[in-house]
Amino acid sequence: MPSNVFLVLQSNDDTRAIVDAIEIDNPKATITRQPAMVRIDAPNRLVVRRETVEEQLGNPFDLQAMHVNLVTLGGNVEEDADEFALYWDN
Amino acid sequence: MAIIARKPYDFPPADSVEHYHGDQLIYMCWGHHLMFAAPFMTMASPKTSFGEFLKTALEPIIALDPDAAKVDWTKVEWTRRGKAFKPALDKSLQDNGIVHKEYLRFDTPGLNTVCG
Amino acid sequence: MDTKARQPKLGLREKYRLLTRDLGWDPTYQTRETLYPYAEYEGIKIHDWDKWEDPFRLTMDAYWKYQSEKDRKFYAILDAHAQNNGHLNITDARYLSAIKLFLQAISPGEYTSHQGFSRAGRELPGVGTQVACQMQALDELRHAQTQIHALSNYNRFYNGFHAFVQQRDRMWYNSVPRSFFDDAMTGGPFEFVVAIAFAFEYVLTNLLFVPFMSGAAYNGDMSTVTFGFSAQSDEARHMTLGLESIKFLLEQDPANVPIVQGWLDKWFWRGLRLLSLVGTMMDYMLPKRVMSWAEAWNIYGEENGSALFKDLARYGIRKPKGWEDASKGRDHISHQFMLGLYQWSFGTAFHGWIPTDEEFAWLSEKYPDTFDRYYRPRWNELRKLAAAGTPFKNYGLPMLCQTCQLPCLFTEPDDPTTLCHREVEYKGERYHFCSSHCQEIFDHEPEKYVQAWLPMNQLTQGTSGGGGLENWMKYVNLVDGQDNGDFEGSQDQRNFAQWKHNSVSNQA
Secondary structure (H helix, E strand, O other): OOOEEEEEEEOOHHHHHHHHHHHHHOOOOEEEEEOOEEEEEEEOEEEEEHHHHHHHHOOOOOHHHHHHHEEEEEOEEEEOOOEEEEEOOO | OOOOOOOOOOOOOOOOHHHHOOOEEEEEEEOOOOOOOOOEEEEEOOOOEHHHHHHHHHHHHHOOOOOHHHOOOOOOEEEEOOEEEOOOOOOEOOOOOOOOOEEEEEEOOOOOOOOO | OOOOOOOOOOOHHHHHHHHOHHHOOOOOOOOHHHHOOOOOOOOOOOOOHHHOOOOOOOOHHHHHHHHHHHHHHHHHHHHHHHHOOHHHHOOOHHHHHHHHHHHHHHHHHHHHHHHHHHHHHHHOOOHHHHHHHHHHHHHHHHHHHHHHHHHHHHHOOOOOOOOHHHHHHHOHHHHHHHHHHHHHHOOOHHHHHHHHHHHHHHHHHHHHHHHHHHHHHHOOOHHHHHHHHHHHHHHHHHHHHHHHHHHHHHHHOOOHHHHHHHHHHHHHHHHHHHHHHHHHHHHHHOOOOOOOHHHHHHHHHHHHHHHHHHHHHHHOOOOOOOHHHHHHHOOOHHHHHHHHHHHOHHHOOOOEOOOOHHHHHHHHHHOOOOHHHHHHHHHHHHHHHHHOOOOOOOOOEEOEOOOOOOEOOOEEOOEEEEEOOEEEEEOOEEEEEOOHHHHHHHHHOHHHHOOOOOHHHHHHHOOOOOOOHHHHHHHOOOOOOOOOOEOOOOHHHHHHHHHHHHHOOOOO
């Protein structure tokens, strides 16, 4: 059975495009909206792609700006300029 | 096991008996009387008789429990260090072998109004 | 004509290399051993510091940029809160007990953590780790400051906030977090990082911050939500540092595995004991409940923790020893703790109370196997006594655990009707513990824990104000009849009701 990775973001104007992009790039992700925050779970792997966020936002986006609105995460992290990924190796 | 340190590591214990001005600590736990959230820490002179200690140090603090008035100290079952223990009420703590920071548990079978 | 792609700014990897790894140097006129005297004594073997990875690749310039953005957001909301009587928007003044406890017990821990990471950043020889520890040290300092600042708005109106600094050192329940952080700080730099960054931040911090901040959101406490989220955004980075550190240690040398496992066993349990305070806040102190401690444990402990330890199994790491007992205690600890806080509320700088009928119903729904059977009868008895005008105040001093310093109020893992107790003799002295795991921690390093400053023991030694309840209250800066006791009839309760009324009425 795969383990879930997860990402929790503050629920605000900055993160709406990020959550939309995650939904597009991760068909297996489950999105749960809680007071003041959004939780996204996905089996084994979850990616946030810069390009998709930029399309949703209509503006350039630096993935590291996600730090401002991050609440918590679970999983190993891998990040470069184009992609932020969470994964479990098992 | 021993601590791993870069230099000799040896410090005196913070609660040894000489800090207590001639008294000693005795921890007391009333079995199955969980209205009292934790065992009690009590203090008395090692020369106090066990009966006197119960009367002056323990009875006032357990009086809140509805069972307290019915406790008969001659029938209480005592446990010390995991074994049944029979302290003599007329002998001192010291002569009963109750050392500093001893933990005594007492059970009162049949007397368990709230947590029975 | 070829359109030449514009040369992008420095790539993340290149920037990280230049602004982090490139800052290190090899010493020439001092040996590495003199420069880093604490790097080896713990027994951890590192062969190649360059293998240490920071997956976020955050560099100092970006760090300042994002942190200042977080601070601007934070202060904008904090100002709005202060300008608009934000303190009257909370669900009930009872809620503030949770916040008082947070300020007294957790915020000073942030500061200590700042000191600890400053030291770890100095003592660990790898430059990547040094930079990451330095950022975390700054984060922790920022957390302490923003928390104190945010809660100072409540201090203007309510009791129990004014002496958190003194109470951190003197108040009996605060010796629990204090000893936790002091224990970590007095370990070596590797133990500190495993303890705080991994065992506490990665495995357990979600149980502290996420439900706590949702709790603040549910209860209308905008200022706490704001500092919470502002801090929490750093926590995600800390968690990642924790996980990376542990993977790095495990990959460097197989001899590190048993050492790390030992630290995990220790720090998981110490952290769990500390968080029993949080479970109590969630189940009893929030007027509007978010989720129960049991539910939070299921999600953030059971589910997420299991995924994590499955991932670490390839290194030969298993779940911490106390895991099973933690699960067994899930449905009990908050009730046992709150019953204690209620009966000792004359000695706490926050209020206690007996839950209402509606809260009883919530508790029995969330804890179907335990609440009605074990805890409701005790609360009923307490209600009866309070109604008769003889509220249950337990003036007996509680026995404290030598390791975690909590009163020994938790029951045996397999018998909720018997208080758990373990004891050992060491060099002619007797020592007592709340659990097998706390005893094991002692057994491993007895020389350290025999020095424990146990508040109840100090009280009987006469070192805490000179003996007697009144002197002790002065010593801990507790104003009797204001800061302590039952919420019912308290000044906080009266003032809150009056100010709420004033806020919608033109009559004073």
